[in-house]
Amino acid sequence: MTATRQLLCLALYGLAALAHGAEGSRASVDVIPLPAQVTHAGEPFSVSAQTAIVVEAGDAGARRTADYLAALTARTRNLSLPVKTGPVAGPAIVLRRDPQAPVANAEGYTLDVTPQGIRVVAREEAGLFYGAMTLWQLLTPAHGTGDVKIGAVHIRDEPRFAWRGLMLDSARHFQAPDEVRTIIDQMAQHKLNVLHWHLTDDQGWRIEIKRYPELTGIGAWRTPPDAGEGGEPQRYGGYYTQDDIRAIVAYAAERHITVVPEIDMPGHAQAAVAAYPEIGVTGRRPPVSPDWGVHPYLYNVDDATLHFLQNVLDEVMALFPSTYIHVGGDEAVKDQWKASPAVQARMRALKLKNENALQSWFIGQMGQYLAAHGRRLIGWDEILEGGLPASATVMSWRGIQGAIDAAKQGHDVVLSPAPQLYLDQMQSDRADETTGRLPAMSLESYYAFDAVPKALDARQARHVLGMQANMWTEHMPTLRHIEHAVFPRMDALAEAAWTPAEARDWHGFLDRLPAQLARYREQDIGYADSAFAASIEVDRNAAISSGHAAVSLSNQSKYGSLHYTTDGTAPGANSPLYVERFVVKLPTTVKAVALADDGTPLAAVRERLLDVPALRSRSTGELDNCPGSDFRLRVQPTPDATTLSPTYLINVFDNCRLYRAAKLDGIAAISVDIARLPRNYQLAHDAKLVVSHKATTSQGELVVRLDSCKGRTLATLPLPKEGPQNFTLQGPLAAQPGVHDLCLVFTSPISGPLFGIGKVSLLPVDVAVRPTP
Numbered sequence: 001m002t003a004t005r006q007l008l009c010l011a012l013y014g015l016a017a018l019a020h021g022a023e024g025s026r027a028s029v030d031v032i033p034l035p036a037q038v039t040h041a042g043e044p045f046s047v048s049a050q051t052a053i054v055v056e057a058g059d060a061g062a063r064r065t066a067d068y069l070a071a072l073t074a075r076t077r078n079l080s081l082p083v084k085t086g087p088v089a090g091p092a093i094v095l096r097r098d099p100q101a102p103v104a105n106a107e108g109y110t111l112d113v114t115p116q117g118i119r120v121v122a123r124e125e126a127g128l129f130y131g132a133m134t135l136w137q138l139l140t141p142a143h144g145t146g147d148v149k150i151g152a153v154h155i156r157d158e159p160r161f162a163w164r165g166l167m168l169d170s171a172r173h174f175q176a177p178d179e180v181r182t183i184i185d186q187m188a189q190h191k192l193n194v195l196h197w198h199l200t201d202d203q204g205w206r207i208e209i210k211r212y213p214e215l216t217g218i219g220a221w222r223t224p225p226d227a228g229e230g231g232e233p234q235r236y237g238g239y240y241t242q243d244d245i246r247a248i249v250a251y252a253a254e255r256h257i258t259v260v261p262e263i264d265m266p267g268h269a270q271a272a273v274a275a276y277p278e279i280g281v282t283g284r285r286p287p288v289s290p291d292w293g294v295h296p297y298l299y300n301v302d303d304a305t306l307h308f309l310q311n312v313l314d315e316v317m318a319l320f321p322s323t324y325i326h327v328g329g330d331e332a333v334k335d336q337w338k339a340s341p342a343v344q345a346r347m348r349a350l351k352l353k354n355e356n357a358l359q360s361w362f363i364g365q366m367g368q369y370l371a372a373h374g375r376r377l378i379g380w381d382e383i384l385e386g387g388l389p390a391s392a393t394v395m396s397w398r399g400i401q402g403a404i405d406a407a408k409q410g411h412d413v414v415l416s417p418a419p420q421l422y423l424d425q426m427q428s429d430r431a432d433e434t435t436g437r438l439p440a441m442s443l444e445s446y447y448a449f450d451a452v453p454k455a456l457d458a459r460q461a462r463h464v465l466g467m468q469a470n471m472w473t474e475h476m477p478t479l480r481h482i483e484h485a486v487f488p489r490m491d492a493l494a495e496a497a498w499t500p501a502e503a504r505d506w507h508g509f510l511d512r513l514p515a516q517l518a519r520y521r522e523q524d525i526g527y528a529d530s531a532f533a534a535s536i537e538v539d540r541n542a543a544i545s546s547g548h549a550a551v552s553l554s555n556q557s558k559y560g561s562l563h564y565t566t567d568g569t570a571p572g573a574n575s576p577l578y579v580e581r582f583v584v585k586l587p588t589t590v591k592a593v594a595l596a597d598d599g600t601p602l603a604a605v606r607e608r609l610l611d612v613p614a615l616r617s618r619s620t621g622e623l624d625n626c627p628g629s630d631f632r633l634r635v636q637p638t639p640d641a642t643t644l645s646p647t648y649l650i651n652v653f654d655n656c657r658l659y660r661a662a663k664l665d666g667i668a669a670i671s672v673d674i675a676r677l678p679r680n681y682q683l684a685h686d687a688k689l690v691v692s693h694k695a696t697t698s699q700g701e702l703v704v705r706l707d708s709c710k711g712r713t714l715a716t717l718p719l720p721k722e723g724p725q726n727f728t729l730q731g732p733l734a735a736q737p738g739v740h741d742l743c744l745v746f747t748s749p750i751s752g753p754l755f756g757i758g759k760v761s762l763l764p765v766d767v768a769v770r771p772t773p
Contacts, residue, residue, distance in 0.1 A: 006645045017669070030515035031137045032491045033191060033498035034508070035111075035157035035718070042152035043115045043258030045091070047139060049080055049147070051117075053093045057085040061125035062095050064254065069095075069132040072189075074524045076136075078145040082154070091117040093135070095128055095192045103127060106717070107193075107256075111135060113150050130157070130191050137189075141520075142515040142600060157480040161451060163196035163414050163466030164497035166490070168482075169473040171201035171264075171271075172292075173222075174220075179479045180248055186525065188255035190494035195252055196326060196468060198262045199240075202270035202289040202297065202682075206239045209315050212276065212308070219271035222288040224639045225678040236640055237288075245319045260378070265309060266362050267332030270692075279305045281336040281343060290639070292474045293682035301337070301346050301362060310369050317373055324393065327366050329379035332359055333684045354539035360386030360427040367392055368371045378414070381406070395468070404455045407463040415451040416468040421493070423485045426634060427530040428556055431621035432606070433474040434484055434644040438564040442556055443531040446492035447506055469493045470686070475633070477640050480526045484644065487527035491516055508557045514596040529603035531557040534592035536608040540615045541663040541739060547586050549610045552674045553578045560594035560602045573599040585612035598742035616667075617761040618659055620649045626656035626709050626743060628691065635756070637675050637725055648756025654691040655746040656709060659760050664736045668765040670704060671716055671730040679750070693747040700748030702729055705735060709743040719748055719755070726758075 029038055029603060040626040052383065053070055066083045074080045081093070088094055098121050103109060104122035109131030120131035134157065138150050166187055168180065173454045175183075184195060192431065199207045202450035205219030221237035249259050273280035274288045281300050289295055298303050316325065334355035335664035337343045343358075352358050360383070367377040367389040378393040381402025388394070393412040397404035419425045419441055427443065446464070451467035469489070520527045535554050543549035547600050553562045562569045562578035572592045591607040608614075625632060649657075663693045695701060697718055704715040714736060717729040 007466075008528040014422070021723075026574055029138070029153060029155075030141055030512045031134050032516050033495040034503060034512070035134065036500055036503065037154075037156040040151060041154070045113050045115055045118060046147060046149045047079070047081070047093070047118075050599070051091065051093060052082045052084045053095060054084050054086070054088050055095050058235045059097060060529070062097055062128060065125065065129045065132050066095050067083075068129070068254075069136055072136055073139050074201050077140050079139065079148065088117075092116045095120050095132060097122060097125065097128055099123055101573055103156065104158045107331075108156075108752050109134075111153070111157070112154040113138070113153045115152070118150070126193075127158075128660075129188075129256050131155075131192060133189055135513070136347040137519075140515070140752070141517055142596075142598070147367070150397065159191065159498045160500055161464070161466030161497050163194055163468065164192045164494065165260075165414065165416075165466065165468030166192055166197035166418070166486075166493075167195050167198055167262075167468055167472075169198040169201075169469040169471060170206050170240075171198050171204045173477045174204065174206060175479060175482070176238075177240065177244050177248060179482075181251055182479065182525075183482070183486075184248070184252050184255060184257055186490065188259055189519075189543045190490055191256055191353075191498050192490070193492060194468065195257050196262060196464075196470075197259055198472075200262070200271065201268045202266050202295040204239075205236055205271040205275065205290065205584045206237060207245065207263075207316070207319075208241045208496045209312050210242065211311050211315065214275040215272060215312075219275040219288055222271075222290050225653055225680045228237045230487045234640075242315075242319060243708050249320060251411055251432065258322050259320055260324045260325035260326055261316055261541075262328055263297060263309075263312060263322045264328030264330075265314060265366065266299045266301075266359060267297070267330065268295065268328055270295050271297050272299070273297050277309070279308050281340050285470075286699070289682070290678075291680040291682045294684040294686075295682045296332060296333055296335055296684065298332055298334070298336050298381065299362075300719075301358060306362075311367065313366070313369060313373075317370075317375060319703055320485055323368050324377050324378045325375050327363060327379050327383075327394070328379055329359070329363055329383040330381075330397065332382065332563060334359075347461065354386075354562070356386040358386075359383075360388065363392075364389050393465070395566065395614050397470070399698065400453050403464070404453050407453075407456050407460045408528075410462050410463070412465050414465050414468055415449075415453075416470055420445065420449050421467065421469045423469050423489060424474065427489065427528050429532075429621065430530060430533060431619050432533075433530065433647070435481060435634050435647055435727045436485060437475075437634055438634070440650075441489075443489055443492050444506060444557065446489045447496060447504070447509060449496055450501060451496070466492070467497050475635055475639075477636075478642055480644060483526040484528045487520060487525055488513060488516065488531070507559075510557060514598075514600055514602060517602070518600070531555070532560055532594045532602035534562055534594055534603065534606045536590050538608060538610060538615075541661065543586060543610065544612055544615050548583050549588070549615075550581050550583050551590055551610075552581045553592050555594050555603070560596055562592055562594050562739060564590060564592040566590055570605055584610060613761065616663070616763075617759055619759050620757055623649065623657040623744075623757060623760070624656055624660055625651050626654055626745070629653045632709050635677060637677060637756075639678065639680065646675070646758060648675055648677060648758060650677065650754055650756050652683070652754065653686075653689050655748065655750075655754055656691070656693070658709075659742040659744060663739050664733075664762070665753065667733055667762045668735070669731060669763040670717075670733045671761040671763060672702060672717070672726060673760075674702070674726070675726075675756045675758060676755045677723050677754040679754045690750050692750045693745050695747035695749070698749075699752075700746060703747060704733065705743040705745065707740050707743075709745055713745065714742070719746070730763075 053066040109122035109127040216239040220239035277285040394406035425441040538549040547643040563575040594602040702717040705711040
């Protein structure tokens with residue numbers, strides 16, 4: 001960063017510190033989420049392998065927390081601390097429960113570091129655990145192993161919200177039990193306390209129900225579509241046995257996390273109907289779906305189906321002690337209900353005016369059944385349509401309006417809006433991102449989210465239980481995909497959910513984040529570095545014309561000092577500091593990295609080759625949507641991919657991409673790297689929006705048009721009828737001087753595969769053109 005910017009940041013930070021008074025020293029405590037109150041005074045305390053963690057004899061809860069803290073510190077700091085019971089003898093770490101502890105609730109704690117030792121006090125075990133997690137962070141600064149010196153500090157802390165959640169979708173892709181535990185461990189370290197576990201959907205039924213074994217015997221397995229690469233796709237899936245679930249629920253409870261299961265109804269039912277067709281509307285058995293999107297299959301509304309689902313809920317309640325049971329309620333397309341004489345007759349018998357009211361009745365039946373067993377129903381905001389039982393809680397995902405409406409009606413709410421808190425939204429629009437949806441939801445946007453809508457008054461705001469981020473896994477088939485999507489946005493979520501609103505500070509959060517990134521690396525968590533990754537930008541056409549490139553560097557968070565090299569070496573603290581735009585002669589490879597104040601890299605080194613062929617090429621992430629639809633999705637060649645790349649940015653509504661501002665002087669040909677992708681998308685009523693482009697052959701062509709998608713045709717490249725999943729089309733491009741947009745339109749039938757563009761290259765006249773056969 002420039003010297004001026006550094007001084008400005010320091011000045012602004014100083015003003016913020018003065019505004020916070022004694023709490024202005026928070027930022028020097030590398031703890032996320034930021035505690036509610038922090039003050040510093042006195043001399044530090046050194047923790048070594050001789051420092052005992054001491055708990056009172058007979059306090060099993062404190063002992064559990066002490067053992068957990070000791071094991072975590074040994075694993076992440078290589079510092080083994082003995083755990084002892086009884087009176088304190090000498091300097092020690094004391095964990096103690098005290099009913100009179102000066103905190104507001106069961107999750108609050110105080111933590112004091114003095115030259116005589118460290119003391120964590122809480123009313124309840126949950127508060128003691130969270131205090132221990134704060135202490136663990138103090139014991140694990142960004143660098144070093146073994147003994148550690150902790151500055152004297154007094155912390156008084158409790159959460160802002162009672163519901164601090166993460167939704168994990170295990171229905172679309174199955175995660176092994178140990179992978180679920182990895183997520184739970186990180187939630188605990190971030191003081192998140194609700195794991196919303198999405199266990200059933202159209203693509204899979206993941207929970208063993210002993211009364212109905214085919215729910216997992218059939219419903220837990222699917223066969224992905226064949227994208228044309230040859231060979232038979234392999235059936236895949238999986239499910240959690242009841243023993244698996246008991247173990248995971250217990251594992252989470254030990255970390256003070258409540259697991260709330262979701263059993264989707266009345267929609268998202270295709271996997272269940274595939275197992276037991278009689279609980280569907282049509283009586284026909286569909287396959288377990290290999291597609292994403294909104295499906296037509298609903299549960300029937302007859303007494304037998306209701307009894308079936310209540311039997312399922314009996315086994316669910318036996319496995320999950322949570323107060324809340326999530327019943328979904330979202331995206332239930334009513335076409336099957338509308339077309340069924342039996343359903344319509346049932347609706348008339350119940351004197352219901354429409355299908356929305358029927359869904360409300362259906363959800364009400366489940367709510368009454370849960371209430372009779374001492375549980376509470378929670379569902380997505382569609383359950384508001386047609387009215388709700390008074391005890392129902394609403395999770396608002398279609399923006400925040402559902403939460404506003406529900407809170408004004410007196411219902412408790414959890415804020416979980418799309419796209420703001422959807423972790424399948426990409427973290428940036430960088431060309432090197434992996435799978436997900438656009439627009440991007442950055443680290444900063446997560447940090448800025450406030451779970452209390454301004455439209456609520458103080459009384460209504462009391463219905464806001466908290467907030468939750470949702471990790472949908474349609475395009476996240478592995479734990480590494482999930483980790484890339486979740487971390488470090490989980491840090492921003494945790495602070496937004498825990499820390500008082502007036503105490504949150506984006507720049508202070510960034511100052512504390514490098515230490516957390518080091519903890520991720522120590523635990524082999526595959527976090528994304530998108531917020532800090534260097535972007536290397538040039539004016540392509542100016543560089544092609546002049547043979548020189550004016551290079552600008554930046555990163556999304558505008559944090560860290562950017563260093564670069566142009567000699568092929570890896571950049572570091574001794575490399576040139578980026579201050580202003582610099583000029584290089586083509587060809588040159590520019591490498592850049594953002595460094596923290598201590599010289600630690602905040603992201604992996606990024607590099608960019610600057611030569612004429614590279615400047616004339618665009619990768620998938622550098623191509624824009626064609627006019628008419630802003631839907632953007634980044635996918636991999638197969639839905640069960642095991643690596644993070646390659647990826648292809650597509651629009652499922654229009655198989656068409658724009659190459660902006662192409663310098664066409666001297667260009668004679670075009671080369672396009674293409675992947676054949678499965679068109680495995682259920683679009684329900686939006687299917688009518690899919691654009692079909694007129695073709696001249698049965699398999700279609702890639703047509704290149706000038707300036708717009710209705711412009712003059714510059715090239716027509718026939719698509720192969722069949723063949724490998726990946727191929728290259730190359731052919732002559734009609735001569736055209738100047739700078740123009742190029743529209744690349746696939747005219748293939750919309751009943752067949754999608755085609756993703758990996759790279760487009762413009763070839764000059766002196767490069768031999770080899771037309772695609």
